[in-house]
Amino acid sequence: MGFSSAKRALLTALEAGNFQHEAREVLSEKNLLAVGDISVGEVIGIVRRARGSDYSASPHHWDPGTEVHVFRPTVEGTRWYVKAYFLEEPEGTAVFISIHR
Amino acid sequence: MKIIEEGTRGVALAPERGKVPVVFEYRDLTLDSGVVVKDVLVGVAEDTGEVLTVPAQSTPRIKLARLAAKDETFSVRIPFELNDVLWGVSHELGANPTKFNSALIRFYLHEATDSRTMARRLKRLSTSDLAAKSSKTKLTLRSDSDLLERVKQVEEREGVSRSELVRGAVIAMKEDVFDRPRKGRLAQLRAIAEAV
Numbered sequence: 348m349g350f351s352s353a354k355r356a357l358l359t360a361l362e363a364g365n366f367q368h369e370a371r372e373v374l375s376e377k378n379l380l381a382v383g384d385i386s387v388g389e390v391i392g393i394v395r396r397a398r399g400s401d402y403s404a405s406p407h408h409w410d411p412g413t414e415v416h417v418f419r420p421t422v423e424g425t426r427w428y429v430k431a432y433f434l435e436e437p438e439g440t441a442v443f444i445s446i447h448r
Numbered sequence: 449m450k451i452i453e454e455g456t457r458g459v460a461l462a463p464e465r466g467k468v469p470v471v472f473e474y475r476d477l478t479l480d481s482g483v484v485v486k487d488v489l490v491g492v493a494e495d496t497g498e499v500l501t502v503p504a505q506s507t508p509r510i511k512l513a514r515l516a517a518k519d520e521t522f523s524v525r526i527p528f529e530l531n532d533v534l535w536g537v538s539h540e541l542g543a544n545p546t547k548f549n550s551a552l553i554r555f556y557l558h559e560a561t562d563s564r565t566m567a568r569r570l571k572r573l574s575t576s577d578l579a580a581k582s583s584k585t586k587l588t589l590r591s592d593s594d595l596l597e598r599v600k601q602v603e604e605r606e607g608v609s610r611s612e613l614v615r616g617a618v619i620a621m622k623e624d625v626f627d628r629p630r631k632g633r634l635a636q637l638r639a640i641a642e643a644v
Binding site: 363364365366367368369370371372373374375376380381382383384387407409410412413432434440442 | 449450458459460461462463464465466467477478479480481490491498499500501502503504505507508510511514
């Protein structure tokens, strides 16, 4: 799954409300979407601004078969960090690990 | 919005184990700041019970719990007579004084942070005969930290203490409800009375 497919799948999941947040027994408050500090609409706007050069991917530490997608777009002078994966690629539930400035 | 029901099964990633089956249950969820969100839907590993995923629908309750954790209490001393005014206003508007008294004070403090006219009114009223009587009882109030931060700015700008602002607020509500009632203000206070 490359940049365009990952971006499209993430936007689809966000627009459909088909997403969850990864927890490790406790929930990280660096995931600003999970704790309600930013809205779904804002995250959609952030991801839409991502270009290919803002994107990278790597295997998840807990499951090498799961690809983690990282988008680092700059929106109005602020660099964002959006890290997520899909449970059922390519268009399944998105799971956010982190969304922060 | 996708709503996941309690008992729904799915998969999630677990540390060192990869994909494991999870079941969604209402549980207490701990945030990394230590705030505990009571009875919120989470996905837990079926075998270990470890919380592995939090669905989107749980976010509003997480947000509320974080806001509540930011609430602070503060205490001011006021004359007994002002306490009677507070209870009288609650009685007049048919509200439960336990929550309404705090909400009323917050309303006037908020107005003072929004309007210099109100801030100066509260300062002026804090020196009225009734407000200036000996303060013999303690009033403990709960407020979110954002409001208290803005109130602090009013205190510094207007040269008035928080106790004085609260005493002025009680006299202001006495005027607004009993002495010189105005339709608009009464409607606002009735709306608060119904909401708490």
